[in-house]
Amino acid sequence: MARRGVIEDLQALRRFGAVNFVESSFGGDGRAKGVCRPALSKADLDARLWFAERCADAGLTPRIDRFGTVLAGKGGLLCGSHSDSQAQGGWLDGALGCAYALEVAREVPGVSAVNFQDEEGRFGTLTGSRTFCGEDLDFDAMSLSPEWAAPKQTLGEALEAARPTLETSNYFFDGFLRIEEHHRGFFEAHIEQGRRLERAGLECAGVSSIVGLRQLRITAFGEQNHAGTTLTVDRRDAGRALLRLCAEADEAFGHLAGWAQDLVWTFGIVDLKPGAASIIPSLAEAVLQIRDPDDDVLGAAEDTVRELAKRAAVDVRVSHDRPPLLPTPMDEAMLGHLREAGVETEMRSGAIHDAASLARAGVPAAMLFVPSIGGVSHAHHEDTRDADILKGAQVYVEAARRMTSSSPR
Amino acid sequence: MARRGVIEDLQALRRFGAVNFVESSFGGDGRAKGVCRPALSKADLDARLWFAERCADAGLTPRIDRFGTVLAGKGGLLCGSHSDSQAQGGWLDGALGCAYALEVAREVPGVSAVNFQDEEGRFGTLTGSRTFCGEDLDFDAMSLSPEWAAPKQTLGEALEAARPTLETSNYFFDGFLRIEEHHRGFFEAHIEQGRRLERAGLECAGVSSIVGLRQLRITAFGEQNHAGTTLTVDRRDAGRALLRLCAEADEAFGHLAGWAQDLVWTFGIVDLKPGAASIIPSLAEAVLQIRDPDDDVLGAAEDTVRELAKRAAVDVRVSHDRPPLLPTPMDEAMLGHLREAGVETEMRSGAIHDAASLARAGVPAAMLFVPSIGGVSHAHHEDTRDADILKGAQVYVEAARRMTSSSPR
Numbered sequence: 134m135a136r137r138g139v140i141e142d143l144q145a146l147r148r149f150g151a152v153n154f155v156e157s158s159f160g161g162d163g164r165a166k167g168v169c170r171p172a173l174s175k176a177d178l179d180a181r182l183w184f185a186e187r188c189a190d191a192g193l194t195p196r197i198d199r200f201g202t203v204l205a206g207k208g209g210l211l212c213g214s215h216s217d218s219q220a221q222g223g224w225l226d227g228a229l230g231c232a233y234a235l236e237v238a239r240e241v242p243g244v245s246a247v248n249f250q251d252e253e254g255r256f257g258t259l260t261g262s263r264t265f266c267g268e269d270l271d272f273d274a275m276s277l278s279p280e281w282a283a284p285k286q287t288l289g290e291a292l293e294a295a296r297p298t299l300e301t302s303n304y305f306f307d308g309f310l311r312i313e314e315h316h317r318g319f320f321e322a323h324i325e326q327g328r329r330l331e332r333a334g335l336e337c338a339g340v341s342s343i344v345g346l347r348q349l350r351i352t353a354f355g356e357q358n359h360a361g362t363t364l365t366v367d368r369r370d371a372g373r374a375l376l377r378l379c380a381e382a383d384e385a386f387g388h389l390a391g392w393a394q395d396l397v398w399t400f401g402i403v404d405l406k407p408g409a410a411s412i413i414p415s416l417a418e419a420v421l422q423i424r425d426p427d428d429d430v431l432g433a434a435e436d437t438v439r440e441l442a443k444r445a446a447v448d449v450r451v452s453h454d455r456p457p458l459l460p461t462p463m464d465e466a467m468l469g470h471l472r473e474a475g476v477e478t479e480m481r482s483g484a485i486h487d488a489a490s491l492a493r494a495g496v497p498a499a500m501l502f503v504p505s506i507g508g509v510s511h512a513h514h515e516d517t518r519d520a521d522i523l524k525g526a527q528v529y530v531e532a533a534r535r536m537t538s539s540s541p542r
Numbered sequence: 543m544a545r546r547g548v549i550e551d552l553q554a555l556r557r558f559g560a561v562n563f564v565e566s567s568f569g570g571d572g573r574a575k576g577v578c579r580p581a582l583s584k585a586d587l588d589a590r591l592w593f594a595e596r597c598a599d600a601g602l603t604p605r606i607d608r609f610g611t612v613l614a615g616k617g618g619l620l621c622g623s624h625s626d627s628q629a630q631g632g633w634l635d636g637a638l639g640c641a642y643a644l645e646v647a648r649e650v651p652g653v654s655a656v657n658f659q660d661e662e663g664r665f666g667t668l669t670g671s672r673t674f675c676g677e678d679l680d681f682d683a684m685s686l687s688p689e690w691a692a693p694k695q696t697l698g699e700a701l702e703a704a705r706p707t708l709e710t711s712n713y714f715f716d717g718f719l720r721i722e723e724h725h726r727g728f729f730e731a732h733i734e735q736g737r738r739l740e741r742a743g744l745e746c747a748g749v750s751s752i753v754g755l756r757q758l759r760i761t762a763f764g765e766q767n768h769a770g771t772t773l774t775v776d777r778r779d780a781g782r783a784l785l786r787l788c789a790e791a792d793e794a795f796g797h798l799a800g801w802a803q804d805l806v807w808t809f810g811i812v813d814l815k816p817g818a819a820s821i822i823p824s825l826a827e828a829v830l831q832i833r834d835p836d837d838d839v840l841g842a843a844e845d846t847v848r849e850l851a852k853r854a855a856v857d858v859r860v861s862h863d864r865p866p867l868l869p870t871p872m873d874e875a876m877l878g879h880l881r882e883a884g885v886e887t888e889m890r891s892g893a894i895h896d897a898a899s900l901a902r903a904g905v906p907a908a909m910l911f912v913p914s915i916g917g918v919s920h921a922h923h924e925d926t927r928d929a930d931i932l933k934g935a936q937v938y939v940e941a942a943r944r945m946t947s948s949s950p951r
């Protein structure tokens with residue numbers, strides 16, 4: 134069967150950090166394909182060493198840097214994605230783009246393959262691809278995001294811990310790999326992670342732009358006290374204030390979404406301290422993530438939260454939990470090559486991808502999406518039909534061929 | 543100075559699990575007196591062994607059982623409280639009643655002293671005093687409440703771990719101590735943990751009744767998915783549903799409190815799973831504690847939550863996180879003795895105390911409250927003025943003297 138290598142590569146990659154977990158409520162194909170391969174974990178590093186070997190098999194000379202970012206080949210069209218996963222991740226998020234890049238490396242001359250580190254944000258936002266694009270990040274100031282259940286460490290410490298494993302590779306590069314002048318563009322395939330393609334019955338889509346994102350940390354400061362003896366009038370209940378603020382923000386965003394129909398928002402983390410049934414919380418925190426293709430909508434949403442914070446019953450501080458990301462358009466010429474390769478539709482990406490780092494750095498960037506069953510992602514039962522994976526690979530290879538044979542930027 | 547022994551005993555007890563923590567925002571006397579002495583921790587067991595020795599010094603023969611509950615003396619009026627603390631507790635909650643019991647033991651004939659295990663609910667509700675009153679609890683089915691940061695273990699396992707320490711005592715009793723027929727009543731002193739006494743400028747109060755309590759666990763079941771690519775219409779967001787339900791319940795309780803003025807409610811625990819900024823929560827839980835002197839009010843509040851749960855955007859289950867506690871009146875004759883000893887006021891207790899276990903078991907029970915500075919409790923900066931501690935001890939000893947010389951029940 135054509136392009137069977139893509140499925141085999143995905144299955145091989147899936148073994149690194151495989152989670153044997155069957156969620157019976159899953160309406161998909163019933164196979165459990167979850168992975169736990171967080172950036173710089175043992176499973177992640179092993180997967181990257183594996184990826185470097187596969188690049189060498191395809192005839193591209195790989196290097197693997199202190200991050201575990203793999204760059205194979207010299208110049209030309211850069212193809213790839215990332216192989217790190219969410220803590221409770223699926224087998225295709227990032228991995229699909231890596232497998233497609235290997236397929237292109239085997240079939241199309243004039244390409245390089247890349248596998249970026251920490252796209253999922255274990256330590257920051259797009260840490261690997263931003264470093265690759267020349268940003269100087271302070272690794273010792275970047276520490277594990279609280280949602281990643283693991284020992285607290287800075288990125289600098291995690292890199293030191295990873296070094297012995299990376300050094301075992303013949304391809305180890307003792308530094309950080311950077312984008313090269315002769316890279317003519319970046320082309321990334323990814324699962325859609327939404328339901329638009331599935332609903333429309335389409336096999337793939339080009340990506341016109343990547344949404345902007347603001348992530349706010351909302352912190353309410355109250356006074357710890359006894360939950361039975363403290364009268365309501367005497368309370369400075371941080372938990373109650375935060376819960377009300379979140380519900381009011383949710384209500385307001387609902388109205389905002391009336392005209393900003395792509396707006397999505399998520400309270401993914403809520404934490405009360407000290408966190409006991411009999412104690413009034415002294416501290417309450419929520420992390421709110423807001424995404425929209427229009428930065429003005431993001432600004433309006435943030436303003437709403439700041440207004441609500443001013444009116445809260447206790448002191449509330451609102452801060453950026455990570456630097457805001459502006460909406461990022463993809464390269465028009467490369468979108469043209471995708472259309473020539475048979476891609477009939479375009480959509481915005483609600484997810485952030487490494488392609489955004491490269492586009493922001495001035496590198497022409499494009500993306501191809503394949504359908505996600507039920508729109509599920511960032512979950513163990515994330516999946517895509519084999520036929521869609523294979524069709525996507527065919528389109529990806531064809532588009533890459535066109536991109537490499539067009540005149541360089 | 544009169545009754546200086548009480549202060550010395552409290553200071554000695556404070557050393558077990560002392561937390562060296564100064565909270566600069568504290569408006570009290572500025573000294574840090576926090577303790578961390580959770581039930582069956584090393585600090586807790588050491589404090590109990592110390593308490594048994596002090597009982598022996600006072601001339602009462604102590605026994606310390608497999609729980610670490612200490613019972614000293616034979617029959618008569620049972621005086622005491624508990625010496626275990628909250629994980630982030632103060633130096634007086636429970637300890638005050640233990641120190642007063644030692645003082646009575648030194649001064650009044652015909653009393654016994656008791657120090658119950660796990661009043662704070664590390665493993666359950668009033669586990670020590672309920673066992674003492676004859677309830678047969680299934681220790682292996684009772685495990686650490688999630689808010690107690692410690693290794694997960696059942697109460698049975700914790701008791702096994704405690705045994706070597708308890709066995710070092712000459713007073714070790716290899717079983718569980720129980721109430722005796724010839725105990726004529728139970729008399730417990732405690733800090734108020736609220737601000738009523740302080741506001742009224744009073745030195746102490748008798749307790750007319752102990753409030754009822756319902757603790758509900760509210761669990762919302764959603765579907766884990768990507769926080770960027772999943773359209774609002776496609777989401778089954780457990781976190782969003784829970785936040786809205788909590789805010790709506792809070793609003794409804796505010797109306798309910800219009801006529802039920804003693805009603806208090808606390809969302810002390812909220813947890814979203816998997817708990818990541820970029821992931822729509824699949825599971826969201828809150829623990830809601832409701833207290834009121836009127837069980838009908840508690841019923842109305844619970845009904846409100848159940849109605850809101852039915853109307854939530856995702857499936858929500860409401861369950862009793864621990865068995866409901868009915869409001870419990872204190873003994874009228876003993877309240878009379880308190881008045882004779884000079885206590886001028888009575889109040890309801892918004893906190894649950896071991897006295898409730900004994901009253902429910904049919905033992906006449908009474909309580910004396912002393913003021914809490916700023917009403918603060920279940921916090922490191924919980925405190926009471928020395929003068930109030932000493933005055934309370936004087937009243938407690940006088941009332942106990944009257945209770946022991948009245949005709950037995």
